[in-house]
Amino acid sequence: MQTYTSYKTSNIEWIGEIPSHWKVTKVKYIADIFGRIGYRGYTVDDIVEAGQGSIAISPANIQNDIFKIDNSTFISWDKYYESPEIMIFENDIILVKTGSTIGKTAIIPKDCPEMTINPQLVVLKNVKIDHKFFYYQTLCDYFKLSFEIEQTGSTTPTISQEKINSFPVLNLSYLEQQAIVNYLDHKTALIDELIIKKEKKIELLKEQRSALINHVVTKGLNPNAPMKDSGIDWIGEIPEHWERKKIKQISKIISKGTTPSTVGRELLDEGEVRYLKAENISDNKVMLFPSFFIDNETDKILSRSKLLENDILLVIAGATLGKVAILTKEFIPANTNQAVSFIRLKENHNVKYIWYWLSSSILQQQIWIDAVQSAQPNLSMENLGNFCFTFPPLFEQKDIVKFLDNQTTIIDKSIEIETQKIEKLKEYRQSLISNVVTGKIKVF
Structure with missing residues (x-):
């Protein structure tokens, strides 16, 4: 690793030492910053269809520090032309504030x-140093840390343009800036290519996992078993001795929760009873965070949705529709809200088999097909209860669960390994950018 011949203090703790011929300045001296002025904001009435206005860039358009035009929102031409100072052009740098x-x-x-x-x-415009070099500075640890230090607001973090203007920026010769940009463009492109390959491998593993579950819960483990028509197009043929049942036929209860505020009660940051929302169901399991609680009195009032061990939880409303998990002992006592349904089976010994069925991609597709598409997708209790699935004898259910537990664990481990590799590549990428931009590593 090559370094510069001499260094000096930057007088900024989170930057450290910099090459002795470099200078530290501030954002306001090397760029002009513009935001959408309050009275020039816009409402839902200003939002239009694609082709009828300009794109209004949102944080969703920034993915992994790259601008993406997909899934954009559009606003009227009148609103676009009303604020020429925030019209966006090539090499402008945008920041989420x-x-x-x-x-x-x-x-x-x-x-x-x-x-x-x-x-x-x-948006940062009229940048007086190399645009790409300034962009790389905004990716550095010290620039990100400046946001963390200067932001305000506990619920919704925010930062003023004045604060951003005071952020430190490194200034050096134009030739050095270009050399650093060329080096980082090359190195980050190689790293990004490796990350893409790892992500594609993860997608293939997920597809393999999904296909495996779909096949086993519809065809079983015996490839030579005589087959029959299930009578359901999206299931196809099933083993001859299997039954076809509806969720409601094997369930004691299919219900959903209630929001405490509807009965004059409130959520707590701490309490006796865990209150589970759709956000708590991810990766086919119940998650501890974010944490919500209610007190025992509220739990009594909402006794209809008091949860028990081995209840199957299914998200029935919102963007995460279809997420499913089995409630385990460590989450008891618990209750839930109206976006989460719970299925309590007549027999707990087949709960894992039903969980595999509900998490299969073929049933997940049906959930989205049957959901009412209004302001947000919503699945009714009636439709949930009427979902059909294959029902083999109990001993086969147990064999299927054992087989899938084993095989999905192997696949999940492979996914975890690839995910860890991606995180290490991202950490290396971030470290490389920060070290090169702050002069810890000399690249020319």
């Missing part, structure tokens, strides 16, 4: 259509 993704940043590529920003972002 409000919300959970505060500090995300991207540089605008060439050949983009007409665009502006929404109130959560600011």
